[in-house]
Amino acid sequence: MARVAAILGGGVIGGGWAARFLLMGWDVRVFDPAPTAQESLSAMLERARAALPALYDVALPGEGRLSFHPTISEAVAGAEWIQESVPERLELKRKLYSQVQAVCDANAVIGSSTSGFTPSELQGCATRPGQIVVTHPFNPVYLLPLVELVGSGKTDPVLLDKAEDVLRSVGMFPLRVRAEIPAHIADRFLEAVWREALWLVKDGVATTEEIDDAIRMGFGLRWGQMGLFETYRVAGGPAGMRHFIEQFGPTLTWPWTRLMDVPELTEELIDRIADQSDAQSGHLSIAELETLRDGNLIGMMRSLKARRAAVGAVLAAHEATITPEAPDLMVPMQTLDRLVPTDWVDYNNHMNEARYLTAISEACDRFLLWVGVTPDYIASGGSWFTVENHIRHLGEVRIGARIRAVTQVLDAAGKRLRLFHSLYCGDDLVATGEQMLLHVSLETRRAAPPPPEMADLIARIAAAHEAFGQPEGAGAAIGAR
Known part of the structure; x- marks a missing residue:
């Protein structure tokens, strides 16, 4: 069953929270009496759907269910996480918490997006003051991971630990602020x-x-x-x-x-x-500026992810928690499922030809991981090197499209491994890639037999895949017509 988050206030910040939780698989309930709330949130969700998945090289969890509710009690009943993002008026926030705590689960986290108020100020008239904490994010919430997490002397550290775990699970970086101070840390800068x-x-x-x-x-x-x-x-x-x-x-x-x-x-x-x-x-319109901003952030954050630096380390760590487990290897298997990021697109506004190879290389790496080529194995001195590639470009892929690869083992004999990858966009076959790999000793940098257990597994996979026949295009070469 999907976890449930309630979002109270669906503006720029609240809508960003809704998008973050929704795209990470949570069911999201929104309370916002503004007549344009649903329309505004819908537009933000479209931007978030094009942006957040583009940070990752694996598919995000299936999107949760979004619903709008006419009352606070409907929105928060049974919710595990309640995020308040209403205007910065202390009396308004305190009144809202009174309504929330009358009906919400006593173990739920009530987080405030407040930029300036301290937890003690927010907790002033609360029935359960320790349940209310500051969880101050940064716009766009669906992309930037920082959340300033602040409790008061009345906050149970266990609740802060729970809040931190939830935030990390949706790809955010909770910065636990040591002491209450107006405007927390970042906004003071x-x-x-x-x-x-x-x-x-x-x-x-x-x-x-x-x-x-x-x-x-x-x-x-x-x-x-x-x-x-x-x-x-x-x-x-x-x-x-x-x-x-x-x-x-x-x-x-x-x-x-x-x-x-x-x-x-x-x-x-x-x-x-x-x-x-x-x-x-x-x-430029605000929407155009937001699109420009998101594209720039994605490019910078992906670059940092490749180096495991700063925000990139947060992304890489979260990506590892949603990377799929090995499927049944004895049938052609899905080895790639991701969105096409902005930096994969060329001047024709479709996926650059070199990125087809990137996608196929990612599929190959996933297969190799599943047959035992782990970081520890590579550190021990063994790996597989690609010695030949043949790619057929069969269809266009545009920015933001979701692509997947299915991999079949065509041959495995000794040091050699031949793979065939079929790249799909929806149900359309858009490319195929055939690879020849050699197992290599990283000490000598020369071909060497893989260990017996790896060789045996790959041989069994190849034998099982024979039953599916040779895929169309296997063994093809460029020729004059």
């Missing part, structure tokens, strides 16, 4: 940068676009993969952080910032900021 940026615009030092360029062309890229302190540690050279502080510490007393000063948001300053922002990106 954002507020500091925002204040300084307002002064720079007000004083005519920089435009909104120039400030954004300073971030996205420079330190923003460093922060995205190293954070603040690690970036400065590197800046200190071989002597590290201590040298950096010795060198730049004195500048803290220099007038480099107006951090504690806040410019008055006069109509003149607001107009200046709005006009500059319109000139910067007003030619």
Whole structure:
């Protein structure tokens, strides 16, 4: 039975939570009395369906069931996770918690998306104060994994552990905040940068676009993969952080910032900021900017995943929890099931020809894993190398399409292994790939027999697959017509 999450407030943040849970297989119940709630959430779900699965090289769990409910009690009854994302008004939040706790499961987690309130403030009038915690995410919630998880002195650590487990299970990164503080951790940094940026615009030092360029062309890229302190540690050279502080510490007393000063948001300053922002990106709709943002995030996050760095390490770890187990190997088996990410598409707006080989290579790797080519086996000095490939391109595949591969063993004799992969998009056969592999000793970098148990398993698979005949296209070569 699917797990159930209740989402109270289906706006930008609440809708992002709904998409995250839904695409990770949870049933999601939404309460939002706004007349446009369903329409807005539907549009966000379409973006999320095109974005979140593209981060992964395996298929996500089957999508859960989405339902909208006219009352809070209907939405939260029996829910394991309750996420509140209503406007930042303390009285409104407390009133909502009173209604929720009257009907919800006493063991459910009630998380608040609040940007600034502390758990103690939220728990003020609660029947069960320890049940309410801060779970502050970042937009878009369906892509960015960070969640600031904050409890109070009334929060049972067991509930925080449970919340952390749930968040990790849906691919998020819970950052447990050690102490209650207004705006938690990340928003305090954002507020500091925002204040300084307002002064720079007000004083005519920089435009909104120039400030954004300073971030996205420079330190923003460093922060995205190293954070603040690690970036400065590197800046200190071989002597590290201590040298950096010795060198730049004195500048803290220099007038480099107006951090504690806040410019008055006069109509003149607001107009200046709005006009500059319109000139910067007003030619794009918000939906177009969101699509651009998501595509850029996917590309950066996938790059970091390949290196197991920063957010990429979170993605890789979560992907390992949803990677399929080995199926029946004695029949042609599905070895790939995934979406086509944005960085696989070429100037013709379909899957680049090199990515067909990537997909087939991923299918091959999955098969090899199932027959024993594990990281430990590779570390022991054995592996399989591809020595020949033949790919037939039979149909177009577009960005966001779901593809799957079925793999058949054509031959296995000694050091040699011949595989045939059929690549499908829906029910359409869009490509085939035939591979010849040799087992190799990583010590000598030369062909060597696989261990007897692996050789025996592959031989049995090949014998069983003979019953399915030679697939069309096997043994084909390029020839003149």
